[in-house]
Each structure stands twice: as C-alpha cells, then as structure tokens.
Amino acid sequence: MSWEDALKIFATGLVSIGGGSVVVLGLSTWFGKLWADKMLAKQTNKLAAQLESTKRELDVVMxxxxxxxxxKMVIYRAVIDSVARLLASLDSHxxxxLVANEAGARFDEFNEQRMRVYGYLAMLAPQSVMDAQDELMDHLLEISHGEATYEWANVREKALGLLNAxxxxxxxxxSSISYNGRR
Structure with missing residues (x-):
C-alpha cells in the first residue's frame, strides 16, 4: 500500500466520522430542543395550575x-341604635x-339590648371597642340607677370614645372625631 492509498483511506475515514458527527450533532440538537419544549410546557402548566389555585384561595379570603x-358594620349599627334609643329616653326623662314608668320600660328594653349587643361585640370587636363600650354602658347604668347625674357633655364624650374605637x-x-358644637 502506498502513501497515497493510506492517505485516501484516512481521508475517507475522517470524512465519514465528520459526517456522522454532523448527523449526531443535528439529532442531539433536535432532541434537546424537543426535550426543552416539553419541560417548558410542563412547567408552564404547573405554574398556571398554581396560579389558578392561588386565585381561588384569594377569592375565598376576600x-x-x-x-x-x-x-361588624351590622353589629356596630345595632350598638349605635341601642345607645341612641337610651340616650333619647334619658334626655326626654x-x-x-317622659314619665317615670315609661322611662323604666325603655330602660328595661335597653338593658336587654345591651346584653345582646355585648355578646355580639364580644364575638368580633377588639378589646379597644369592648373597653369603650364598657365605659359608656357603665356610665349609663350609673345614671339609670341614680348613682350619677345625667350630663350630656359626659355622655357625649363616652359615646364619641366608642364611635372612635x-x-x-x-x-x-x-384620627378621632370630636364634637365641635356649642351644646
């Protein structure tokens, strides 16, 4: 075998290996792209499912x-209605x-509502609201039992404390609201 024949065989082998490498490189690139596309689609579906689940959870929380x-608004309105009714009765008395018998009947009604409202508040109001409610109710009960005098400015101050809470x-x-009227 001559050098020329050996060089031809070597060149032919090298070309075959190079051609096979091109084919292998092309196939591996195609398979790699296919695999990457499938992984991306899988991750996209997974993220979409998580996003939908989070959205449902947020809707429930909202x-x-x-x-x-x-x-809270319904119960706070009930508290305000109850207090307003009693304050109007005290003011009329x-x-x-307002005669004593009618005032007594209104006080009995208020006393029942006061206990119901306290239970409602205890289920959802923070301690600051409960404290303001207690302060106002204690003062109104003292007035109703003759242990304190009815002074509108004092009652208004305690009522505003409850409203601000x-x-x-x-x-x-x-920010707190305050009474800026003259009476």
Missing part, C-alpha cells in the same frame, strides 16, 4: 373578609317629657 366586615377598628379613619 369573600370571608368582606362578610366579616359587613357583620331629664327634660320632664369603632371607626379605628373598621378602618374608616384612624
């Missing part, structure tokens, strides 16, 4: 929070427009 806030709890405004 609905629960809204329902809870609405319940102090000015002589409620406002703070439901997030209307963190």
């Amino acid at each position: 609905q629960t929070t809204l329902r809870f806030q609405n319940e 102090e000015s002589g427009r 409620v406002r703070d709890d439901i997030g209307i405004d963190k």
